Amino acid sequence: MKRGLRKLFAAAEEVLSRVFPPAWNPLLNLGALGFFFYWIVVISGIYVYIFFDTGILQAYRSVEYMTVDQWYAAGIMRSLHRYASDGMVVVMMLHMVREWALDRCRGARWFSWVTGVPVMVMIYVSGITGYWLVWDRLAFYVALVTSEWLDAAGIFGEPIARNFLSVEHLNDRFFTLMIFLHIAVPLVALIVLWVHLQRITRPRIHPPRGLAVGVLVSLLVLALVHPATSQGPADPGRVPADLGLDWFYLPLYPFYEKLPGPVTWSASLVLLFLFLSVPWLPPMRRRRPARVDLANCNGCARCFADCPYNAITMVMRSDGRPFAREPRVDPSLCVACGLCAGACPTAMPFRRRAELSPGIDLPDATIRALRERVHAAAARLVERPRVMVFGCEPGVDLTGLGGPAVAAVTVTCAGQLPPVFVDYVLSRDLADGVVITGCAPGSCLHRFGQAWTEARLARRRDPRLRRRVPDERVRTVWAGPLGRARLEAEIAAFRRALAALGETPPVAPAPVSRAVETADG
Amino acid sequence: MAEVLRWLGQGLVYALAAAGVGWFAQNPVWHNFPPDRARLVLALVHGGARVEACRRLSYEEIRRLPPSERRPSTCRRERRPVRVQLRLDGRILYDAWLPPTGLSGDGPSRVYAKFDVPAGAHCLLARLEDRGREDVFAWEREVTVMLPPRGRLGIDFKADKGGFLFHNLEARPGCPS
């Protein structure tokens, strides 16, 4: 199922990428859109609260006033408030499913998932209390079903549902509690969202401007064309029936209404427990976290800058060598993506020493082993022009890609490949061209694998690709799990282009004695 | 041209998303209650009589209590269960002994129950017994109720207001026989 979903997302992203510029693709901005909707909800909420009457018997009239008499301002704000809340649920759910499908909640990344679950619950509580405040027929329904459900737990003394027996039973204090919850719960959710992002670096919490404008304009149009309305005043003398439920917030209410309390309670608790245990279902064999080798570390902090998970901190140097700092890996945060090794200037395949050991490396997928695999793969290349493909493990399936002209080498993430390997492959004449492939554009499992790779190859970010490497012999193909055919087509095209270029230009042998590659080589 | 198509495509995506949000925010309608029925909601909280009346302590008993707890009389606080019965047109709709709440059985008895019945005129007999007697009801009230389709009649009980109370819909005393 995960596989299928992953393909579905990749396909949808691909379709959207045909009309949206890459950065604006809504599916690549789900978390950021969640925040954007949140702010719209807050601002419109403050506005409607000005006109909202907090008495239970007056609330309905005040909301009607906004919708009918002041449709041009408070009415629009009310619609924005409702539809942005719905939009938030949509992007939150898509975001959750996508992070799950892309395995972004596994291993050390459990934290964002487990903090996401209470956020989801709180967003639902906010929406449900929101519908309560309108005190129309739907609000009455929500109040009845919610309180009957809470009563079924048997933890409250007097049945709460009795508060809704008749107009005489209604009380303002309970209504005030709902208003309080409707304001307090989203604020707490915001705090938990902040925690949600603690373990990743540079979270994107603002959508690109173009996308934000598009979303806001569509919300405004929707608010004008189809304003949010109430469904008639609440009447305890009538069973609330034939309601237009908000299926984003209330999809479970029919179940809560119709099924016995013990069933819905146990189902809810089991579901909650399942949600919380998703990161460990099924348990994953984890690679060991990155390890620092101080003897080869010069304290340049590139690993620190490139780690997407806040797993590295730079601390006081401890080995007496004349560098100010050294990296320290927190094993509980490290997801073993290898981006740090790809960033380390001492990950130098040119080193002649048997001991090729960068300052930081994955014990279960070392740079030395990578060089050995490169040599083994190159040895099988017999047909020119030869192409060496580096592909990331999660993003593309490389099985069966290799042949007399094409060699495939897997890396943990495109970002694990130090750019100097490209230079190494070409200047040692191991191949005539290099292709780096991985997850679909913007969907890097390890968040920044693509971004850092592109920046390193374009010589915009350390460690940069040496200037002497001819750009026409290097290609990136962000194929993704669906892109095998595209990858093969691109490789074929690349080989034709290489053939047109002729043989690998002879290059001066690399200065093997130097231990550390300088930025520009 | 391609550029224009891309903008149109974006517009289409936004329009579809907005239409989806707008539609599912209030559709499809949830048909949760048939149009020809009505609902009785029984929701009452009432404490049954104490199991045992208060009684004076003997001098010996008082002497045996710790000094700070000495008092002239003692009351066992447990309550009797309360029996509630609803009959609609002579047919028993509900009949239960409700146990007292609270860890030591000293709290009031409670019930919250719903009954869906055909709309129309009905004779409703509500009875309650709070002293633990079999086949005797200390409180009872018979009313004729006109239940409109989807009407919701609230049935409560307050001893200090004369017993059963009927809310929301008209309930005329007595039934035509």
Ligand code: HEM
């Ligand atoms: C409205 C609610 C939510 C908002 C606004 C939100 C926002 C975000 C943002 C901005 C990111 C960072 C994306 C990036 O830059 O890479 C993120 C990551 C993530 N979120 Fe959420 N989120 C929400 C709810 C949830 C829920 C309900 C779950 C799951 C139960 C969840 C699970 C995750 C996971 C697993 C990650 C990835 C962490 C990683 O890359 O290691 N989020 N979220």
Ligand code: SF4
């Ligand atoms: S492998 Fe390196 S970059 Fe990846 S999480 Fe661990 S320390 Fe960070």
Ligand code: SF4
């Ligand atoms: S990138 Fe390498 S050399 Fe630089 S601080 Fe990290 S481990 Fe040390």
